Amino acid sequence: MKAIVLESAENPIVYKDVEKPTLAPGEVLVQIKAAALNRRDYWITVGKYAGLKYPTILGADGAGIVVETGGDEGKEWLGKEVVINPGNNWGDSPDFQGKHFKILGLPDDGTFAEYVKTRAEYIYAKPAHLNWEHAAALPLAGLTAYRALFTKGRAKKGDKVLIVGVGAGTGSIALQMAVAAGCQVFVTSGSGDKLQQAKKLGAAAGVNYKAQDWAQQLHELAGGFDVIIDSALGEGFAKLPDLCNPGARIVFFGGTAGDIPAINGRKIFWKQLQILGTTMGNQDDFKGLLKLITEHEIKPIVDEVFTLANAKEAFKRMEYSSQFGKLVLSV
Ligand SMILES: NC(=O)c1ccc[n+]([C@@H]2O[C@H](COP(=O)([O-])OP(=O)(O)OC[C@H]3O[C@@H](n4cnc5c(N)ncnc54)[C@H](OP(=O)(O)O)[C@@H]3O)[C@@H](O)[C@H]2O)c1
Numbered sequence: 578m579k580a581i582v583l584e585s586a587e588n589p590i591v592y593k594d595v596e597k598p599t600l601a602p603g604e605v606l607v608q609i610k611a612a613a614l615n616r617r618d619y620w621i622t623v624g625k626y627a628g629l630k631y632p633t634i635l636g637a638d639g640a641g642i643v644v645e646t647g648g649d650e651g652k653e654w655l656g657k658e659v660v661i662n663p664g665n666n667w668g669d670s671p672d673f674q675g676k677h678f679k680i681l682g683l684p685d686d687g688t689f690a691e692y693v694k695t696r697a698e699y700i701y702a703k704p705a706h707l708n709w710e711h712a713a714a715l716p717l718a719g720l721t722a723y724r725a726l727f728t729k730g731r732a733k734k735g736d737k738v739l740i741v742g743v744g745a746g747t748g749s750i751a752l753q754m755a756v757a758a759g760c761q762v763f764v765t766s767g768s769g770d771k772l773q774q775a776k777k778l779g780a781a782a783g784v785n786y787k788a789q790d791w792a793q794q795l796h797e798l799a800g801g802f803d804v805i806i807d808s809a810l811g812e813g814f815a816k817l818p819d820l821c822n823p824g825a826r827i828v829f830f831g832g833t834a835g836d837i838p839a840i841n842g843r844k845i846f847w848k849q850l851q852i853l854g855t856t857m858g859n860q861d862d863f864k865g866l867l868k869l870i871t872e873h874e875i876k877p878i879v880d881e882v883f884t885l886a887n888a889k890e891a892f893k894r895m896e897y898s899s900q901f902g903k904l905v906l907s908v
Pocket of ligand 1: 765771
């Protein structure tokens with residue numbers, strides 16, 4: 578079968594023929610129709626990810642049809658259209674993943690291929706309102722944003738929510754879900770075009786984080802926030818406590834723009850703020866994500882679709898963050 582293989586540090590994105598996976602009992606084989614990039618895949622290809630392993634088929638996100646099972650388990654899925662939860666072996670605590678947690682596409686072979694194997698428990702019916710590209714765009718970013726917003730951030734109807742860097746795959750789906758949940762959502766982006774697109778998706782207003790006074794602009798527009806979702810960190814993060822209402826939650830899961838800068842801690846304790854780290858989500862978060870996007874017929878934003886053979890082009894676009902939403906591979 579054809580696949581995109583992380584071959585070596587020098588050749589991280591190689592389109593080539595590889596062996597089709599063989600199944601153990603409890604596993605199912607999914608014929609991939611579409612897959613999607615996450616910044617994780619990019620970090621892996623530039624060597625900035627823990628546990629690099631060569632060779633590995635890249636890709637955490639995928640949607641397709643179940644074509645084979647390794648035993649009786651999962652037989653009811655044969656011929657069904659599915660999406661895959663890429664977060665495996667979460668563990669026993671709902672609060673954090675255990676030490677055996679892993680994500681599809683490193684260390685196990687991933688979805689940038691004609692076929693991927695996964696355990697039957699990680700496949701879910703593809704929501705009927707999603708085509709293959711939209712379905713592939715959902716899992717990792719949707720799961721992470723869902724847990725950040727609702728499980729950790731406790732966002733609810735009427736809350737004022739800020740999404741930092743709305744152009745991100747995670748940021749755009751967070752915006753869509755927060756709007757659907759009845760929150761008043763504000764956004765930041767480094768691009769005026771993306772701010773306009775966010776407004777079309779229901780954002781109340783947005784500001785460009787490249788402006789010197791972006792935090793002041795936001796404060797004038799929105800007052801304070803109850804929940805802030807951030808995946809950038811960097812210098813801008815220091816301003817977030819100023820923008821919080823008392824009792825607010827700042828939830829973050831990435832560091833695209835750097836690390837946590839010096840922060841005025843007094844604002845955090847005086848306002849009783851919570852700064853919460855989060856990573857992906859468990860099976861309950863994934864079920865909650867599917868329920869929410871099905872009820873509200875949310876379609877993840879797909880910026881561009883590439884062929885599997887052209888995956889390198891998709892990675893190049895991600896490097897410059899010119900996309901709004903997700904970059905998808907049609908398989
Ligand atoms: N821990 C987890 O479970 C988990 C899960 C998913 C993602 N992540 C991490 O979260 C981050 C986002 O992932 P993704 O896949 O959504 O990435 P992505 O689609 O590549 O989006 C990256 C976005 O970051 C925004 N950005 C860049 N510099 C910024 C800055 N200085 N201030 C604010 N925003 C900035 C940009 O938004 P604009 O285009 O709007 O300017 C850009 O589009 C990555 O670091 C990723 O590794 C972690």
